[in-house]
Amino acid sequence: MSILVRNLSYNYGHKPVLKDLNFSLKAGFNVLLGPNGAGKSTLFSLLTGLFESSQGKIRICDFDLIEQKRATLPLMSVVFQQSTLDLDLTVKQNLLYHASLQGLSSEAALTNVEGILVNLQLIERLNDRVRQLNGGHRRRLEIARSLMHKPKVILLDEPTVGLDTDSRLLIIEHVRELAHELGICILWATHLMDEVSGEDELILLDRGQIRAQGSCNDLCNLHNTNGLFQLYHKLTQNPELM
């Protein structure tokens, strides 16, 4: 199992943000769907070890995230909702900085990522400053960077926020292909229903609780709903539209 979460809860002060989450994810493309404020970013902070909860367990590729953190972190990569690129450095300098933080040599890092940079049309922009890239290219660069140390699990927290439709579709299709080609586990958090396809494994998070988990098509059949929009409203009864 790539990601295993058991009885995970998290509070901000006295306010519960995540309540007794249980789920497991295998290799492939998985979607964490929930409206703003559902707890997606908090869950990501817990899955990446930036936050620690005293309640529940997280295992990544069979390693306990808290107790075996240094063995776990090299196996995973994250694309955060907020860009983590250094705008004043070039594309190459950003990649190499990340590589060094993963203990990779410059040569190994560039070799690992060369093919991906070609696919993402970034290879000719290696010496451009990130500030000169548009939003879509910056996101692609972050995705390329996340693959550099060959992780087994990649977490993407609303990576298409602020992008136009074409860029969004291009990125999501590319990530889907990567999940299948590389056999890695991808957890894609979003609040946009058009980013979910019928075959995707879905976790529906609402107000800190998981309302459903399974293949999107199966869940629609199981709950006798006509598509994701109906499914969402039936399971959450959340008046907030996504």
Place this chain on the structure above:
Amino acid sequence: MNIQQYSYCFFGVVKREFLRFLQQRTRLLSALIRPLLWLLVFAAGFRAALGVSIMEPYGTYITYQQYITPGLCCMIVLFNGMQSSLSMVYDREMGSMKLLLMSPFPRPFLLMCKLIATAILSLIQVYIFLLVAQIVDVETPLLGYLAAVPAIFLIAFFLGALGLLLSNLIKQLENFAGVMNFVIFPMFFLSSALYPLWKMKEASLWLYWLCDYNPFSYCVELLRFALYQQLNLEAFIVVSVSTIFVSILAMFSFAPKRESQRG
């Protein structure tokens, strides 16, 4: 992780700090202009008014410029440490701090890499300042330049660690101005950087005590003696203990957020 991977990480972090320093072209200029103004304008004006009698480690009468030079060197290191703190706050606001915190290397090691990078940058700026200071006849024994290297490193570590600690206490970039008013200015003015402490004692006893309890005074004295190839043991001990204490606090402040700690 093996030693080679640790070395990749170390050089990667140091290189990034250097690249960022080079990107900010005005940073070196402002780092030099500030102490040079003190040296060329302030010290020249006060030279006539303030005489400095024979005192350790100087074997003879010295000019006021000569006296304040170690203090101004420490000022450069202090500002650089705070600049590093500002850069950490910026990194946190921009999100790139998460990248550092998600590295599989131990956090104390990552923070040490940052401290070493800050120390090297401080060292370079101090030596450029000392070179320019020779124009106004601030002379340092040649071997003193060499003897000052470990002292500057230790001071830079202390002030860099203080900067790291502050970067976790400052929640927004806008609050950084407070650091100027509540950290940099009091540390600098309530120290032996601009006047010997015995002179301060004559003026006000409570001010003297404040200066005497200020670890920055010991930074200045450590460097003053090192530039004359002497070790001020008391200053060395105070700066070393302060460095260890502040570093431990800084390391703890970078621990993962536990529940009930929103920020």
